[in-house]
Amino acid sequence: MSEVILEMRGITKRFPGVKALDDVRLNVRAGEIHALVGENGAGKSTLMKILSGVYPHGTYEGELYYQGEPVAFSSIRDSEAKGIIIIHQELALVPVLSIAENVFLGNEQARYGVINWPDTYRRTEQLMKTVGLQENPMTPVAGIGVGKQQLVEIVKALSRNVKLLILDEPTSSLQENDSQKLLDLLLELKAQGITSILISHKLNEVRRVADSITILRDGQSITALDASTEDISEDRIVRDMVGRDMTQRFPDRVPNIGTTLLEVKNWNVWHPRRSEQQMVRDVNLSIAAGEVVGIAGLMGAGRTEFAMSLFGQSYGQNISGSARIKGREVDVSTVDKAIRNGIAYVTEDRKALGLILDQSLSFNTTLANLNGVASWSMLDPGQERAVAEDYRRSLNIRTPTVEQIVGNLSGGNQQKVMLARWLYAQPEVLILDEPTRGIDVGAKFEIYNIINELADAGRGVLMISSEMPELLGMCDRIYVMNQGEFIGELGRKEASQEAIMSMIVNS
Amino acid sequence: MEASTQSVKSHLVSHMRDYGMLIALVAIIGLFQYLTNGIMLRPANLTNLFLQNSYIIVMAIGMLLVIVAGHIDLSVGSVVGFIGALAAVMIIQMGLPLVVVVPTCLFVGFVIGAIHGYWVAYWKIPSFIVTLAGMLVYRGLTLALLKGQSIGPFPRDFQRISTGFVPDYLGGASLNLMALGSGLILTAVLLMLAFQARRRAQKYGMEDEPWAFFLVKNGLIALAIVYIAYLLATYRGLPNVLVTMAVLIVVYTFITNKTTVGRRLYAIGGNIQAAKLTGIKAERLTFLAFANMGMLAALAGLIFTARLNTATPSAGFTFELDVIAAVFIGGASMSGGVGKVIGAVVGAIIMGVMNNGMSIMGVGIDWQQVIKGLVLLAAVIFDVYNKNKAR
Numbered sequence: 001m002s003e004v005i006l007e008m009r010g011i012t013k014r015f016p017g018v019k020a021l022d023d024v025r026l027n028v029r030a031g032e033i034h035a036l037v038g039e040n041g042a043g044k045s046t047l048m049k050i051l052s053g054v055y056p057h058g059t060y061e062g063e064l065y066y067q068g069e070p071v072a073f074s075s076i077r078d079s080e081a082k083g084i085i086i087i088h089q090e091l092a093l094v095p096v097l098s099i100a101e102n103v104f105l106g107n108e109q110a111r112y113g114v115i116n117w118p119d120t121y122r123r124t125e126q127l128m129k130t131v132g133l134q135e136n137p138m139t140p141v142a143g144i145g146v147g148k149q150q151l152v153e154i155v156k157a158l159s160r161n162v163k164l165l166i167l168d169e170p171t172s173s174l175q176e177n178d179s180q181k182l183l184d185l186l187l188e189l190k191a192q193g194i195t196s197i198l199i200s201h202k203l204n205e206v207r208r209v210a211d212s213i214t215i216l217r218d219g220q221s222i223t224a225l226d227a228s229t230e231d232i233s234e235d236r237i238v239r240d241m242v243g244r245d246m247t248q249r250f251p252d253r254v255p256n257i258g259t260t261l262l263e264v265k266n267w268n269v270w271h272p273r274r275s276e277q278q279m280v281r282d283v284n285l286s287i288a289a290g291e292v293v294g295i296a297g298l299m300g301a302g303r304t305e306f307a308m309s310l311f312g313q314s315y316g317q318n319i320s321g322s323a324r325i326k327g328r329e330v331d332v333s334t335v336d337k338a339i340r341n342g343i344a345y346v347t348e349d350r351k352a353l354g355l356i357l358d359q360s361l362s363f364n365t366t367l368a369n370l371n372g373v374a375s376w377s378m379l380d381p382g383q384e385r386a387v388a389e390d391y392r393r394s395l396n397i398r399t400p401t402v403e404q405i406v407g408n409l410s411g412g413n414q415q416k417v418m419l420a421r422w423l424y425a426q427p428e429v430l431i432l433d434e435p436t437r438g439i440d441v442g443a444k445f446e447i448y449n450i451i452n453e454l455a456d457a458g459r460g461v462l463m464i465s466s467e468m469p470e471l472l473g474m475c476d477r478i479y480v481m482n483q484g485e486f487i488g489e490l491g492r493k494e495a496s497q498e499a500i501m502s503m504i505v506n507s
Numbered sequence: 508m509e510a511s512t513q514s515v516k517s518h519l520v521s522h523m524r525d526y527g528m529l530i531a532l533v534a535i536i537g538l539f540q541y542l543t544n545g546i547m548l549r550p551a552n553l554t555n556l557f558l559q560n561s562y563i564i565v566m567a568i569g570m571l572l573v574i575v576a577g578h579i580d581l582s583v584g585s586v587v588g589f590i591g592a593l594a595a596v597m598i599i600q601m602g603l604p605l606v607v608v609v610p611t612c613l614f615v616g617f618v619i620g621a622i623h624g625y626w627v628a629y630w631k632i633p634s635f636i637v638t639l640a641g642m643l644v645y646r647g648l649t650l651a652l653l654k655g656q657s658i659g660p661f662p663r664d665f666q667r668i669s670t671g672f673v674p675d676y677l678g679g680a681s682l683n684l685m686a687l688g689s690g691l692i693l694t695a696v697l698l699m700l701a702f703q704a705r706r707r708a709q710k711y712g713m714e715d716e717p718w719a720f721f722l723v724k725n726g727l728i729a730l731a732i733v734y735i736a737y738l739l740a741t742y743r744g745l746p747n748v749l750v751t752m753a754v755l756i757v758v759y760t761f762i763t764n765k766t767t768v769g770r771r772l773y774a775i776g777g778n779i780q781a782a783k784l785t786g787i788k789a790e791r792l793t794f795l796a797f798a799n800m801g802m803l804a805a806l807a808g809l810i811f812t813a814r815l816n817t818a819t820p821s822a823g824f825t826f827e828l829d830v831i832a833a834v835f836i837g838g839a840s841m842s843g844g845v846g847k848v849i850g851a852v853v854g855a856i857i858m859g860v861m862n863n864g865m866s867i868m869g870v871g872i873d874w875q876q877v878i879k880g881l882v883l884l885a886a887v888i889f890d891v892y893n894k895n896k897a898r
Contacts, residue, residue, distance in 0.1 A: 314784060336786035345784065353784055356777035358844050367774055368785040370767040377767045382707055421785070 003068070005030040005195050006051070006164060011062035013046055013055065020046045021060070024221045026214055028164070033186055033196045035206040038216035039241055039468065044199050047216070048166055052086045053079040066164075083163030087153045089172060089299075095142035100124040102141050103156045127155045131185055147178030154185065165189065166197045171205060172300045183209050201298050203234045203505040215240045234505055242468070242497035250473030251445065253452040257476065258289035260327070261460040262343070262429045267321035269302075269309040269484075279305045279316060281484045287429055287460035292451060294463045294475035296500050302484040303464045304348055307431050311345035312338040325428055339368060342428030346418050348437060348464070354418050357407035361399065362388035364406050364417050368425040391420035396446060412443025419450055429460040436470060448474060468497045482507045522716070523893050528838060528853050531886075535857060539864030546867050547860075550742035553735065558669065558814060560859030561748040562587065562807035564852055566826065567833040568759050569803035571851040574834050575763075576796045577776040577843025578627060578634035582641030583804040583830055586619055587823030588649040590808030595658035595818035598665060605664055613805050619645070620801015624794035634797075642827070650820045659817025669813035673745040683744035690736020693753075694729045701725050748810055755803075760848045772796065777844030832879070833858050836886040857882070 006028040013021040021043045028034045038044050049055050051064070053073030064071050066082060073079045076086075093102050100120050109120045124137040133151040135144055141152060150170055157165055167186075171179035179202075186196055186209055200206050206213060213225045213232060222240050225232050262285075269280035280302050287293045295303045308315035310323065312335030323332050330341040338345075347353040355364055365388040366373050373384040388402035395416045399409060406417055415435065422430060432451070436444040451474060455461055465471050471478055478495050480488040480503045487507045490499060540547040547553075566583050573580045590612050597603045597611065623641055626632045677684035705721060716724070739745060763769040774782040775789045783789050807826075812818050837854030839846025858879065865875045 311784075312786070334786070335784060336788065339786045347781075347784060352778075353780045356774055356781060356844065358777050358840075359773065363770070363773075367770075367782075367787075370770060374767050379765050379767060379770060381765075382710070 003030050004028065004065075005067055007065040008047070008051065009063045009065070011047065011050060011060060013043075013050060013060040019219055021050075021219045024062075024216065024219070025224075026221065027224065028195060028197060029212070030195055031190060031193055032211040033190055033198055033209050035210035035213045036197055036199045036216065037201070037203070037206060037213060037237060037241060042216040042241075043219040044216055045168065046219075048086055048168065048197070048199065051079065052076055052084060052166065080160060083161055084166070085157040085160060085162045085164070086166040087150075087157065087168065087170065089169040091146075091149050091153055093141045093149055093152060096140055098138045098140055099128070099135060099144075099152050099155075100137035102152055103127070103137075103159050105156075107160060123159065124155065127158050130158065131155055132181075145178075146173050147175065147181070150174065150178075150182060151185070154189075162194060164195045164197065166199070168199045169201065169299075170198070171200065171202060172298070179205065201504070203237055206237070207232055207234070213237065217241060217243070234502065238498055238501045238505070242501060249445070249469070251449050251452055253292075253455065255292075255476050256290045256456065258458060260286050260288050261291075261325065262287045262462075263324040263327075264310065265322045265324075267306065267310065267323075268319065269305060269316035270318045272315065272317050275317060279484050280309060283321070283481075283486050285462075285479060285486070287462055289458045289460060290455050291477065292455050292461045292463060292475050294465065294471035294478040295481050296465075296468060296471050296478050297481035298504060299466065301481045303481050304433055305484075306481070307345055307433055307462070307464060310338070311335060311343060311431065314345075339425055339427070342426075343431065344368070344422040344425050344427035344429070345431045346422050346433060346435060348434035350414055350418050355406050355414060358405065360403045361392065361397065361406055361409075361417055362402040365391055365402070365420045365424060368421050372424065387424060388420075391424065395420055395450060410439075410443075412439035412446075415439055415443070415447065416450075419447070423450075423454070427459065429462060430454060431462045431464070433464045434466065435463065436465070436467070444470075468500060471495075472497065480504065525838075525850075527889065527893075528836075528850065528857075532853055532857055532860070535860055535864075539860060539867075543864060543867045547864055548738065550738045552863070552867070553738050554742050554746060556859060556863050557746055557749050557752075559863065560855060561669070561746075561752055562811045562814075563826065563829050563833060563859065564752055564855045565755060565803050565807045565810065566800075566830040567837070567851040567855040568755055568848055569800035570830050570834045571837070571839060571846050571848055572759070572763070572772060572796045573634075573800050574831075574839045574841075575776045575843060575846045576772055576793055577779065578793065578796070579831065580620075580623065580634065580638045580797065580800050580804075581827050581831075582619075582623065582638040582645060583800065583807070584823040584826035584828075585642045585645035585649065586616060586801060586804040587808040587811055587826055588820065589619075589645040589652070590616055590805045591812035591815075591818040591822045592649045592652040592658070592820075594665070594809060594812055595661070596652055598661060599658055608665075609668075609809065612809055613802055616805020616808070617798050617802040620804070621794065621798040623801065624797030627797060628790040628793035646824075649822070653818060653820050655820060657817050657819040659815075661813065661816055666813050666816055667747060669748055669810045671747040672743050673747060673750060675744055681741075683740040683742075686740040686745040687736050689745055690733055690739075693736075694732045697732070698725060698729055751806075751810075756848060756852055763848050768792070773844055775843075829858060830855075832883045836883055838886075838890060840890075854886075 004027055006026070008024065008026040011021050011024040012019065024043065024047060026047065036044050036047070046055070050060050053075050056074040057072035064073070066084070071082065094105065097105070103124050104120055109116045109123065121137050128135065128137065131151050131154055133148060133155065135148060141149055154165070170182055174182065183205060186198065189196065198206070198210065211227050213227065215222045215237060217240065264283065264285045267280055267283040268278065271277040271279050283306055297303050305315050309319050310332060313319050313333055314335060323330055325342050332338040332341060332343060351357065356367070362384055366384050370379070373380055373387055385402055391397070392399070392402055397413050397416045397420070399413065406414055409417065435447055435451070451461055451463070463471065463475060472495055476492050478490045478500070479486050480490065480500055482504050488503045536547065570580060570583070593615060594608055594612050597608045598605070619641070623634070623637050626637045627634045673685055675683050675685040677688060701721070763772070771782065771787045772792055774785070774787055775792055779789055808823065811822060815822065833855035834846065834851045835841070835854070836857055837846065837850030837852070839851065861879060861882065862875065865878065
């Protein structure tokens with residue numbers, strides 16, 4: 001058995017109000033491919049941020065041993081100096097710069113600040129050869145595909161003498177054959193003695209390349225498996241990933257499901273800039289009155305893209321398919337038309353895409369239905385305040401006045417303001433994208449109650465969430481989405497985390 | 508008592524910006540009144556002050572809308588020059604009547620603004636670039652139209668746009684009753700509106716300013732307006748441009764505060780992505796903000812040319828800087844979504860008072876520039892400081 005290159009021991013990381021990691025341990029042997037698996041939010045990224053120095057030494061508890069010595073990284077620079085390099089899911093390349101410039105960015109081949117370009121290009125070409133990347137090193141990164149961009153990141157890591165390479169979901173945005181090539185490359189790097197940590201949701205990939213596996217769940221390390229001696233069947237891994245006790249975290253509701261409200265047929269969407277990349281493929285969906293329907297899937301499955309394309313083509317291009325409200329075909333080609341036809345969309349990113357942070361609660365509440373508080377396009381300030389006040393009380397938004405600037409509110413209260421806005425728009429179908437992201441447990445429960453009340457009032461709710469327990473606790477029916485397609489549909493009775501996960505990993 | 512001092516204090520802190528600007532204006536006027544030995548507020552100088560700054564104020568209103576929408580318009584100074592030249596050619600060289608010339612000039616201004624707006628709104632070309640190009644183009648066209656020379660003088664009728672006074676229909680002898688009466692009526696209307704707004708706020712249980720504050724603030728504003736009206740009445744009465752300005756201020760305050768269009772303009776400036784996701788047609792509003800700016804710049808061009816009584820190739824040179832400075836002194840945010848019409852107007856008046864006061868004192872144009880620059884910087888620093896403290 002080869003020596004241990006990295007040992008993380010008793011790692012505990014607290015954020016205000018949450019324990020993201022709790023006494024986690026991770027042992028990586030030199031020259032192996034170590035897979036780190038777990039659900040969204042299990043703590044994989046947090047653990048890797050501690051390893052790479054993004055969360056500096058002192059902000060967490062526990063010890064790090066690297067190549068047998070205790071280490072204390074206070075920045076990414078420190079960890080990179082030791083040969084630990086992380087490649088994030090969202091690639092950190094500068095699109096307008098060339099491959100060579102990206103590879104040596106921050107590590108320029110220079111003397112006295114003057115860059116030696118011939119040297120830069122020659123070294124880049126050498127390294128590109130080792131990963132099998134055939135491109136001109138002067139090509140701008142924006143001009144090559146995602147798969148090749150991934151390779152550029154690896155070349156960049158190699159140029160810094162990487163010893164421990166961390167890849168966060170490297171294949172999530174790749175096509176099948178690009179993924180295979182990348183995995184082959186990992187095996188090749190392993191043969192050259194480079195250790196890798198692979199974070200992945202795709203268990204078939206994990207099984208193919210990993211020598212050992214660490215499974216995280218709810219911020220704890222559950223199991224460490226050795227592929228050469230232990231059972232690493234997908235069933236086993238899935239069970240460890242999701243096996244948690246479910247307590248009563250969701251309010252009860254007796255569903256009273258009526259006729260179909262929204263019906264979407266053959267919905268197709270392409271990427272807004274890369275027109276050859278299809279983001280949503282042949283999606284069919286229906287939501288009935290009084291029904292809460294969920295869409296489960298991993299990050300990047302195309303859930304948000306689908307929802308936003310349905311909401312006035314706010315995402316994508318070449319959108320095709322039909323949408324019916326109460327059996328009548330409707331035009332949802334602009335946001336304005338979508339709203340008028342009874343669709344509302346509450347964004348997952350309330351700060352960037354939802355709220356006007358410099359403005360008041362009442363300003364934000366009435367924005368999607370200004371005509372409701374105006375006559376002849378003239379606002380009635382009294383009525384506006386009354387409406388906002390109404391929602392402040394009924395949704396229990398904790399602030400004394402509706403004149404409060406929403407930028408000063410907490411996450412949970414901001415989310416309630418978003419709900420207030422879209423409830424006041426009086427939609428037939430409300431699409432909620434990650435409605436409880438980043439808010440505390442108490443506020444979550446209140447938001448679940450609001451969702452249930454809405455369904456009881458005969459509206460349809462479509463809920464997108466990365467927290468599977470939330471979907472299972474709230475939804476009457478769940479669509480499972482993966483790589484732009486709906487790969488299955490589960491009723492309340494047959495839905496379970498295992499069922500959803502195995503659908504995704506087997507698709 | 509303890510509680511009420513507390514509320515006065517917290518109210519003052521939360522409305523620091525609004526009061527700060529009014530206090531600054533009063534302080535600056537007071538300072539120059541002292542430094543110029545009382546010349547500042549002499550009726551003749553006060554009248555002059557309005558005439559001198561009217562075109563800046565008119566453009567500041569339009570610029571406020573553009574800046575609130577999250578953009579900038581650098582072309583307005585050149586548009587002033589171009590419209591002046593156009594008016595001169597049409598009136599003096601072609602002999603066209605005012606009823607044709609004035610609407611044509613306003614329409615041309617509207618079209619110029621609409622062209623800027625088209626590129627900014629629908630093609631997403633940065634407004635800085637589009638209007639910088641416009642600035643060069645219209646300056647050049649001004650030179651071409653005037654063939655490099657000044658054209659003037661204008662007929663009496665045209666001059667009246669700027670230097671005329673509203674006739675005293677009330678027939679006052681030494682005192683212009685028309686001016687005084689207008690001031691009194693304006694004061695009465697403002698007080699009535701203030702009381703009405705306060706009553707409504709209380710009805711909805713809104714926290715509003717303390718009673719003492721309300722009385723003092725509105726009392727001072729009423730007093731100031733009546734005093735200004737009195738001063739104007741002892742000179743030549745109500746200048747035409749003052750009436751034009753007052754109408755514009757009222758109309759645009761109404762649009763920005765009370766209409767859905769105004770509300771949506773603030774929304775797109777505050778967060779354009781979010782605004783679009785609530786169904787707001789951001790492109791159309793941006794387009795209209797620029798078209799409106801073009802029209803107001805044309806109006807300012809007519810006023811300025813009428814005042815100068817000649818169209819010159821350099822007319823309007825660097826006006827855009829004064830206008831933009833006025834809007835930012837008036838509390839608008841560079842990133843959009845924040846700012847008030849009345850703020851922009853007060854900002855313009857602060858600049859105007861400083862220009863006027865320093866000129867009377869004989870401060871050279873060199874130091875005037877330095878001081879104006881520092882005041883702009885100080886105002887914005889004050890803004891940012893307040894904002895950071897509030898967070």
